[in-house]
Amino acid sequence: MPAMPPANAQDAAEFYAVIPAGGAGTRLWPLSRSGTPKFLHDLTGAGRSLLQSTVDRLAAVADDSHVLVVTGARHVRAVREQLPALADTNVLAEPSPRDSMAAIGLAAAVLQERHGDVVLGSFAADQVITSTPSFVAAVREGIEAARAGYVTTIGIAASRPSIAFGYVRSGELLDIAGAPSVRQVLGFTEKPDAETARRYLETGEYRWNAGMFITRTSVLLDHLAREHPDLHAGLVTVARAWDTPERDTVVANVWPTLERIAIDHAIAEPVAAAGGVAMVPGNFGWDDVGDFNSLAALLPAVDGAGSKVLGDQDRVVRLASAGSVIVPAGGRTVAVLGLDDVVVVDTPDAVLVTTRARAQELKSVVDAVRDRGLDDLL
Amino acid sequence: MPAMPPANAQDAAEFYAVIPAGGAGTRLWPLSRSGTPKFLHDLTGAGRSLLQSTVDRLAAVADDSHVLVVTGARHVRAVREQLPALADTNVLAEPSPRDSMAAIGLAAAVLQERHGDVVLGSFAADQVITSTPSFVAAVREGIEAARAGYVTTIGIAASRPSIAFGYVRSGELLDIAGAPSVRQVLGFTEKPDAETARRYLETGEYRWNAGMFITRTSVLLDHLAREHPDLHAGLVTVARAWDTPERDTVVANVWPTLERIAIDHAIAEPVAAAGGVAMVPGNFGWDDVGDFNSLAALLPAVDGAGSKVLGDQDRVVRLASAGSVIVPAGGRTVAVLGLDDVVVVDTPDAVLVTTRARAQELKSVVDAVRDRGLDDLL
16 A cells, blocks of 8 residues: 555645755666766767756656756756756755665655655656657556655566566556556566566566655655665655755765665665555556667668667768667767668767677676776766 | 800999889788888888898898899888888889889899999889898899809799799709809799699799899890880980989970789890790799788797797787787777687778788788778778
């Protein structure tokens, strides 16, 4: 059963979108760097960064005054530049990364301080979604389920037995007004092995967990208070000081003491076990653009040989090359002769040459670059 | 029989080295460009360009006052910068390329005007030779054969049945004083097919023709006057004006009319048929560095996997990659993951990614770059 909404909550509690903007995107090096991580990049050729696209697709349910970005202190300037319509108070700077529960919990506590009990929807800044209308429809159902007291997630149709994603298992329909397709969640699973993933798909009960959560702030904070009382107390202390002159002092004292834990482990799994999590089945294409191979899948082919280019096609010369993925992001011409399924990423200070099959292993290159002491490239 | 030396020739006629510095090195693009062709590059990591190395290795037989470089007008500045010890008069500028007979014939005619009958040795500026003492020993024998009236070439030991080079076929020893290993040349051949090349090697009579010729200027010009009288007349006219105020006018009038022909066809083949060509067998390693695969063969391996780097090894990160050839000439870090025998050439405005097996086909890339209108990259 869901947590009961507090007595003072309105059925039509306002909706705020929270966008955690973090993660280095190591497997997209050298395009993605610690200083300019994945979410700041246009990875689809749409002319908008992943962060901007995330805000764009939420516009129908959350205008700029209802969007909160939580990001690392070093990225605040870039986030504001990319989202000039956002008020400064709508960009929350984490002094250091403390994992997703602290980031989303901070947003929940600050929203609760500022607006009382509202509905919060958390959507990572570095994902690609192909149908905004379907996404918005799912979010609207999720908001209704959240208003009814559920921690609600959006389950992504698993188009293949991926071992790169966690899964969410759904049960019965919940019969929530305005949320006809929302189902009970029976549980979450970690990334499975290939055999398990195949079994999941056969049952028809499993969807990918994209880490999207929609919940009342009061519900989230109550769950957190029960499951992780110290983390809850710390976040509430920080949130109370956030819009006061004491913010810096309190943050400096409290933030480094906060428990590092993902929201999946902190809230989603225990609350699901208690029957308090619901799921909207999302009917939209989704990808987390984890590496250059999945990036390639999102881009249209530029020739009959399945070649993909992210950037200016006039800067790419391909001969006897099929299925290549070329990213001319260094202002140079990139010429490829006689290699299939090759990945070439050109940036102003580093060039990567690998294969689509090796795209998942890029962390080894990043580690080697670090071992070489070339930290300015990371 | 060789042409008889003119009556006024001294046995100890002075030796001058002529270095034709031309050729774009298309198959070394994007390192080699029309504006900075192959001979201006250090392709061995020695710290000296191929042109500088060519002059260096001739030092024992030709000091700076005895070296003449013939190059395109647009490369004169770069040649002088790389060879500051050369007098301006020792760099001959061709207003346009008219093939090797015009280039070497001009040098011969100018030398004859300036110094009377001397011995001229022509050595291309874009070749790599691994043993200078052996090379110098061969040149010294060649000078003696030239003094005796022969057009003399240096034959390179054919270490494999290459189809990329022409061959020279040798006959009996000639018994020339100071040139004990010099043999009669029976003929020259064009680049053979693979089967023919194999047969050549089996006979033991064939060596690679590296295009090196050593001859008296008078002998060369006499042969030219007989075989190509118009070309001879034009070159003599230009040479007479060369060191006078009329040079520009005469060059402008005459040069564009000169026949375009290689010295091999113009002189070497007909004179060999008449018995006037001799060959010194060279006992040194030689390569014309025609493409990145032959470049790789010249470089030492930088790891146990046969990887080669031309440039700063600290700028190269290799993982799961054997036999790769990396040229980090763009000031960037180059990372390669999971590709064997790959060629990556990074320059400030173009990046090439290909394979060692495709290195010979690079002209197709250059053609594609030209078709794309990116002429500033060529």
